[in-house]
Amino acid sequence: MKNASAQVNITINGKELQVEEGISILFAARQNDIYIPTLCHHPALSEWGGCRLCVVEVDGSPKLAASCVTPVRGGMSIVTDNDRIVESRRTMLEFLFAERNHNCMFCPRSGECELQRLAYELQMDHLTVAFSFKEFPTDVTSRYMAIDHNRCILCGRCIRACQEIAGAQVLGFHHRGPKTMIGMDLKTERSNSTCMDCGVCMQVCPTGAISNRFRSHYAVKGHAPTSEKVESFCSLCGLMCPTDLYAGNNQLIRVDGCLSETAGRPDKGQLCYKGRFQVFQAPAGRLTQPLVRQPDGTWEVATWKDAIQIVAGKMADIQKINSGKALFGITSGMVSNEELILFKELMEKGWSAGYVDTLDGRYFRNLAAVYSKGNGAIAEASWKTIGESDFVLIVGGNPVRTQPLLTSLLRKRNYEENLKLAMVSHIDEQPSFITDYIHVHGHHLADLLRTLAVEAAALRKDNPAAGSKQSKGTATRLSQIGLADKEQGMFTSMARCYAEAKNPLIIIDTAVTGMTDCDCIAPILDLAKLKTAKGQEGQNLLILKPAGNSIGAWRAGIAAPSAPEGKDHLKGGIVLMGEEPALDEDLLGRIHSSEFVAVLTSYALPEWLDRAHVLIPKPMWMEQDGTFMSLDALEKAYRCRTLLPPEGVRPTWESLAAMEESIGMKNRIKSWDELRKKTEEMM
Numbered sequence: 161m162k163n164a165s166a167q168v169n170i171t172i173n174g175k176e177l178q179v180e181e182g183i184s185i186l187f188a189a190r191q192n193d194i195y196i197p198t199l200c201h202h203p204a205l206s207e208w209g210g211c212r213l214c215v216v217e218v219d220g221s222p223k224l225a226a227s228c229v230t231p232v233r234g235g236m237s238i239v240t241d242n243d244r245i246v247e248s249r250r251t252m253l254e255f256l257f258a259e260r261n262h263n264c265m266f267c268p269r270s271g272e273c274e275l276q277r278l279a280y281e282l283q284m285d286h287l288t289v290a291f292s293f294k295e296f297p298t299d300v301t302s303r304y305m306a307i308d309h310n311r312c313i314l315c316g317r318c319i320r321a322c323q324e325i326a327g328a329q330v331l332g333f334h335h336r337g338p339k340t341m342i343g344m345d346l347k348t349e350r351s352n353s354t355c356m357d358c359g360v361c362m363q364v365c366p367t368g369a370i371s372n373r374f375r376s377h378y379a380v381k382g383h384a385p386t387s388e389k390v391e392s393f394c395s396l397c398g399l400m401c402p403t404d405l406y407a408g409n410n411q412l413i414r415v416d417g418c419l420s421e422t423a424g425r426p427d428k429g430q431l432c433y434k435g436r437f438q439v440f441q442a443p444a445g446r447l448t449q450p451l452v453r454q455p456d457g458t459w460e461v462a463t464w465k466d467a468i469q470i471v472a473g474k475m476a477d478i479q480k481i482n483s484g485k486a487l488f489g490i491t492s493g494m495v496s497n498e499e500l501i502l503f504k505e506l507m508e509k510g511w512s513a514g515y516v517d518t519l520d521g522r523y524f525r526n527l528a529a530v531y532s533k534g535n536g537a538i539a540e541a542s543w544k545t546i547g548e549s550d551f552v553l554i555v556g557g558n559p560v561r562t563q564p565l566l567t568s569l570l571r572k573r574n575y576e577e578n579l580k581l582a583m584v585s586h587i588d589e590q591p592s593f594i595t596d597y598i599h600v601h602g603h604h605l606a607d608l609l610r611t612l613a614v615e616a617a618a619l620r621k622d623n624p625a626a627g628s629k630q631s632k633g634t635a636t637r638l639s640q641i642g643l644a645d646k647e648q649g650m651f652t653s654m655a656r657c658y659a660e661a662k663n664p665l666i667i668i669d670t671a672v673t674g675m676t677d678c679d680c681i682a683p684i685l686d687l688a689k690l691k692t693a694k695g696q697e698g699q700n701l702l703i704l705k706p707a708g709n710s711i712g713a714w715r716a717g718i719a720a721p722s723a724p725e726g727k728d729h730l731k732g733g734i735v736l737m738g739e740e741p742a743l744d745e746d747l748l749g750r751i752h753s754s755e756f757v758a759v760l761t762s763y764a765l766p767e768w769l770d771r772a773h774v775l776i777p778k779p780m781w782m783e784q785d786g787t788f789m790s791l792d793a794l795e796k797a798y799r800c801r802t803l804l805p806p807e808g809v810r811p812t813w814e815s816l817a818a819m820e821e822s823i824g825m826k827n828r829i830k831s832w833d834e835l836r837k838k839t840e841e842m843m
């Protein structure tokens with residue numbers, strides 16, 4: 161076997177180099193800042209050698225070699241640029257242009273297209289070969305992406321990205337010869353395919369064949385890109401995926417994942433549809449000025465200072481008449497730690513509010529109720545252990561909707577490594593890649609999980625009483641739950657897989673933690689303890705959270721330990737919103753009888769226009785700095801703003817700090833640096 165670190169001597173363009181044996185000529189050249197053009201190559205994908213733009217001359221051979229798939233060897237002499245090589249590249253490029261209709265003037269990638277750039281680079285101002293293309297279809301059935309097969313060069317990048325990064329196996333070459341095109345599943349449209357809309361195919365596409373249906377009009381300029389790239393991360397779901405944000409003229413134009421084999425992330429830097437596309441789907445009615453409801457029900461614009469004073473005055477009046485117990489504060493779990501800390505301080509120390517909670521407080525209370533019967537909260541496993549687990553059990557709803565990126569990782573490992581997957585749920589929605597799936601009614605889910613824990617314990621290898629069949633009484637309990645014979649066999653298979661797994665992982669979906677009856681959680685913890693070493697509680701358990709910074713809000717102590725006994729006594733309060741596109745009935749029910757409601761929000765949603773009394777604008781999550789925590793509470797990161805908020809929209813912390821000042825709070829926050837330091841100390 162060759163030593164991977166062995167070094168060999170080669171020559172590139174007359175320059176003697178020492179490189180690692182076995183790497184490709186292309187990689188060796190790029191390590192030494194020697195340029196070789198490519199089209200089908202992408203650093204995050206396997207090599208294919210299909211475009212032939214990277215050809216080089218090796219040892220004077222008359223046959224040019226594709227540098228991306230040709231390994232180096234000792235003594236090799238390589239030429240990357242001469243008349244013969246340039247002519248070959250230009251010919252291949254001409255054929256690519258002739259085979260499809262690359263109408264650059266009207267392409268959304270014009271100015272950023274790799275094919276177009278190579279045409280300029282190789283001085284290809286006309287074709288010496290005849291056009292041979294016929295009209296190809298355009299697929300616009302997806303709400304996120306459009307596929308124009310007329311611009312496709314069949315480089316295969318999208319296919320390899322779909323397989324190697326997303327693990328989806330959706331894309332492939334269809335037909336043959338000049339009719340060849342990229343197809344989905346069995347020649348279906350994207351809207352009817354198994355595509356999860358992650359968009360990694362679009363990110364690696366070198367042309368305008370796959371384009372973003374959002375903001376494309378900002379990109380059609382036909383000249384060099386004028387956007388600025390900002391390195392950041394997505395805070396929408398708690399995985400803190402690294403992103404490259406492209407903005408121009410204070411408009412978000414594109415969001416890319418940081419594709420890489422390294423960085424310690426099993427997802428290789430991909431994004432899901434939430435982080436790549438939903439950031440563009442802001443609700444209508446951006447709030448740019450404070451609004452105050454008048455006695456006749458109409459809304460009038462107010463100054464920022466007047467709006468703050470009105471809020472402080474109304475809250476003080478209610479406090480004076482009814483005491484602080486009549487005041488409430490409710491915050492989103494999507495805002496930053498700094499906003500959470502300041503909001504809590506204002507409500508509890510400033511107004512002595514009787515009820516302070518998060519929008520997802522019931523999830524916290526359900527977990528806390530179970531933990532209170534044991535030894536307190538447990539430390540969860542890192543979500544990254546999905547890449548190490550040999551059996552994964554999903555309990556609850558379909559993570560395709562709640563955590564699409566985690567679902568992509570599971571699907572990829574299932575395809576590549578035959579990872580054993582199972583799911584039990586009270587929601588009848590089975591992911592296509594999970595075959596061991598048991599659906600039961602909600603009131604039977606806890607019974608099923610308790611039985612699963614008992615059965616798994618009986619089947620453990622270290623249990624001398626373990627057998628190959630169901631333990632005594634299991635079949636009876638499963639029949640009472642309503643499982644048919646086929647499902648009972650599947651149940652036994654699940655129990656055995658969990659019992660025999662060396663490193664299992666249980667994922668609890670929000671559909672379970674958000675249930676009115678939280679009896680399902682305790683048996684899940686019992687099941688987890690079966691495979692937990694002493695002192696390692698929680699290392700095989702991952703609890704999904706409802707919002708991107710839910711764990712930050714819970715760690716800050718904002719989620720109320722109990723729901724208010726009655727809602728009628730809540731006379732007035734403040735709601736701090738995040739990026740929720742709509743309001744749920746739970747929140748509206750908690751504030752329905754309030755005499756006064758002030759809302760800090762980015763959008764004037766219809767529900768607020770019907771119920772609130774003061775609306776104070778706040779920046780969107782990309783328009784202000786802040787610290788966020790991952791859903792497993794193992795990571796914390798600070799994100800700088802990408803865009804400037806609309807004129808007159810002040811940072812959220814300034815609005816909250818102004819309220820502190822208006823009521824004369826002692827030891828109030830006076831600057832952002834002070835708030836950030838305090839947040840770091842507390843969290």
